[in-house]
Amino acid sequence: MLPAANRLRTGRDFARTTKTGVRATSPSLVLYVLARADLPTGPKFGLIVNKSVGGSVTRHRISRQLRHLISPELASFPTSSQIVIRVLKNRSQYSEELSSLVNQVQKKLQVSS
DSSP states (O other), rough: OOOOGBBBBHHHHHEEEEEESEEEEESSSEEEEOOSSOTTTTTTEEEOOGGGGGOHHHHHHHHHHHEEEEEEGGGSOOTTEEEEEEEOOSSSSSSHHHHHHHHHHHHHHHEEE
16 A cells, blocks of 8 residues: 555646646556646655546456555656556556566656756
């Protein structure tokens, strides 16, 4: 579980991140990152797992797995960033895909800064 200070909670934050943030895509995940100057508490993270991915048990399993995988990666993002992961397909393992997406987004963030 992530600390409350590191969780995205409002629909407005999710919408802002997905519409204006830097994006990296893979066959089963989309990673959005938005760097903001007004976040004093460190990077904030949120998940979007639609019903099309599976039932409640499947969606919660995927959410737990992704939270576990992204937790050590949060330190590599700027402290003033918002991160959203959208799950497109159910997979048994997301670790390689997620690490590839994190690398892609970090390169894009370095180019844009």
